[in-house]
Amino acid sequence: MHEASLAQGLLDLVLNSLEEYNRNHPDQRGGKIKEIVCGAGLFAGFEDFTLRSCFELFAEGTVCEGADLKIDLVPLDCVCRRCGEKFRLSKRPFRCSNCGGDDMDFKGGAGLTLLAINVDSEDERNHD
Numbered sequence: 001m002h003e004a005s006l007a008q009g010l011l012d013l014v015l016n017s018l019e020e021y022n023r024n025h026p027d028q029r030g031g032k033i034k035e036i037v038c039g040a041g042l043f044a045g046f047e048d049f050t051l052r053s054c055f056e057l058f059a060e061g062t063v064c065e066g067a068d069l070k071i072d073l074v075p076l077d078c079v080c081r082r083c084g085e086k087f088r089l090s091k092r093p094f095r096c097s098n099c100g101g102d103d104m105d106f107k108g109g110a111g112l113t114l115l116a117i118n119v120d121s122e123d124e125r126n127h128d
Contacts, residue, residue, distance in 0.1 A: 003046050006112060007054035010038070013114055014064055021119075030119035033067040037116040039074040041109035042089065076109040 014036055022029045040046075052069055059065045075088040078096075085098035095102050 003050040004054045004058075006046055007051055007058055010036070010055060010112070010114065011058050011062070011064060014117055015062060017114075017117060018063065018119065028121065030121060031063065032120045033064045033117060034120055035068045035070060035116075035118040036064070036114070037070045037072065037118075039113045039115050040071050041074050041111050042076045042091075043109040044112050045110065046112070071112075072115075074109075074113070076106050078104045078106045080104050 014033060018030050018033065048071060051071070055064075055069055059067065073090055075090040077086070078089055078094075079086050080096035080099060080101050081103040082101035083096060083099040085096050087097040089106075093102075094104070096104060
């Protein structure tokens with residue numbers, strides 16, 4: 001299951017990032033993860049619900065348990081080979097916005113990128 005490995009990799013990245021932040025900022029340590037924001041390309045190739053379910057399962061017992069996982073679609077930058085038009089696609093059909101052609105060049109679109117981690121400070125957690 002592709003989503004399980006993506007979810008585990010994302011969890012590891014978030015936990016390692018928090019650990020590194022806390023090591024470098026001992027006076028402003030981060031605590032519980034509230035929100036994780038990712039960007040997904042049009043060709044990322046995962047099922048959203050399955051990825052979220054796997055992440056929720058793997059996050060149990062960690063500071064990521066209960067975090068809101070937001071996945072935003074990242075538009076695909078394209079150039080039409082027929083007319084030279086530069087445009088962005090965020091959904092199908094994959095056609096030029098100018099001439100309607102489907103012969104285009106594009107880069108990227110296959111990844112899942114960690115964009116932001118929103119964290120409670122340890123001080124905030126201790127006052128709850």
